[in-house]
Amino acid sequence: MLLELLTRKKPFSYLSSEGDGLVGHFTTLFAEGNLSQILDSQVVDGGGKEVEEVAKLALACLKLTTENRPTMRDVELTLEGLQASKRNILDNVLVEDDGTSMSGPTNTGHPNIKESSRQYTMEEEFLLSSRYPR
Structure with a gap:
């Protein structure tokens, strides 16, 4: 893919x-x-x-x-690592002269950067997958 x-x-x-x-x-x-x-x-x-x-x-x-x-998990973690690395580079570029970040503690200040929401429990994963018939 x-x-x-x-x-x-x-x-x-x-x-x-x-x-x-x-x-x-x-x-x-x-x-x-x-x-x-x-x-x-x-x-x-x-x-x-x-x-x-x-x-x-x-x-x-x-x-x-x-x-x-x-594994697919390894692929996911690698891609997330690349995304996080890119976010860190953008954060460093977006630092103003006084040393504060333009985007604040999270990346919501930059319109092209989205926070990852892939953190959930195994229980939530099970409940999500149970909605689909097998």
């Missing part, structure tokens, strides 16, 4: 000029350091340094054996 988000291409219909599928072509370009050839331009323009980290994560998710792939 990360690969599709980064490239905005569908793996079942993608074929490179060399005859590689999306996964093969992405892997080759990553190894060559030419990801800009396959990544969506909006992703590259808006992503900054995080794009390379997400690309590394996507590559790890493409490993053939389960033991070599990160």
Whole structure:
């Protein structure tokens, strides 16, 4: 899924000029350091340094054996870490001359920054999932 988000291409219909599928072509370009050839331009323009980290994560998710792939929880934590890192960088940039943050103790002062609300208990998760028939 990360690969599709980064490239905005569908793996079942993608074929490179060399005859590689999306996964093969992405892997080759990553190894060559030419990801800009396959990544969506909006992703590259808006992503900054995080794009390379997400690309590394996507590559790890493409490993053939389960033991070599990160768990979905690992993926979630990595992405949240990247988001938190980006928030910290923005907080540092938004500091005024007197040393106080323009956004205050939380990031609500900046319109493009949203706080994560992914912290809930296992009980809440169970109750949420019980609403859907199995």
